[in-house]
Amino acid sequence: MKLSLRSMRLLAVTPLLAAALAGCGSSDDEKEAAGEPLVGTFKLDPGHCDAKGATGSYFRMIQPGGTVEEGGYFLNPDSKCPDQSFSVAVAGSDGGLRTGEFQPGPDPAFNKRGDALAAQITKPGTFTAIKFAISTPSVDPGTGEKLPKPEIRNDDGELSGQLTAWTAGWNNLYFNQGSPKPDGSTKGLTTPVSGTYDEESGHFELTWSSTIAGGPFDRFSGYWHLEGTFVPAT
Incomplete structure (x- = not known):
């Protein structure tokens, strides 16, 4: 042929x-x-607020139908910020978020009035007269699913990763506030973990949002902003 x-x-x-x-x-x-895992402690700068907003580490709650950009933010009556949509955070006994391991919090996790007691990552803060606290357990308290250890990666100053285990406790209830969610999805306003990192100074910023499924805050979304200095594990 x-x-x-x-x-x-x-x-x-x-x-x-x-x-x-x-x-x-x-x-x-x-x-x-791509990217190198940052294994250690993301030590948190305390949150500070003024008339322009907040800096450092803080949390905001977005109401159903709102967006990260435009708001529709829930006002926390216990916040001392001029804009009460900001709830500032202060580092706990571990200094902040640890990657490569879990920070599960105490047992029991609540006192008799429903205040959350976890204090390793951040000190408990007050939200609508009840203290809420953050932990990263190995098993999701709501679904019983096994969770991965927190992981953050650095790619030339750009941060990414997963904080699926990030869990808020409040009023004897648990709310997964991680990204992605335990089933691997990014439901609602859940956004990937992202941020910046200065290798010379160790300064970092991390942000993400996570939508709640079920309970008294169904379809509300938490927006998280963590800022501080990364200290590698020894």
Whole structure:
């Protein structure tokens, strides 16, 4: 069977195209897994607020139908900020968030009036007259699903990762506030963990939002802003 000159050229080019496409695929995979894990403690700067908003570490609650950008924020009557949608955070006994391990909090997790007692990551803060606290348990208190250890990766100053285990306790209830959610999804306003990191100074900022499913705050979303200094594990 004789081949035309055009057919021979196509046969010669096809392997090159296949190799180029394969190369594109592998670079995408490498990009997805890019970055160095930061294993240690993300020590938190305390939150500070003024008439312009807040800096440092803080939390805000977005009402159903609201957005991160436009708000529709829930006002915490116990916040001492001029804008009571900001609830500032102060580092707990561990100094902040630890990656590569869990910070599950105490047992029991609540006192008789429903105040949350976990105080390793942040000191308990007051939200609508009841103290709420943060922990990162190995098992989701609501679903019983096993959770991954918190992981943050640095890719040339850009932070990413997963904080699926980030859990808020309040009034004898638990609310998963991680990203992605325990089932791996990003429901509602849940957004990926992202941020910035200065390798020289160790300064970091981390943000994400997470939508609540069920309970008294069903379809509300928490917006989290953590800021401070990363200290590698020794």
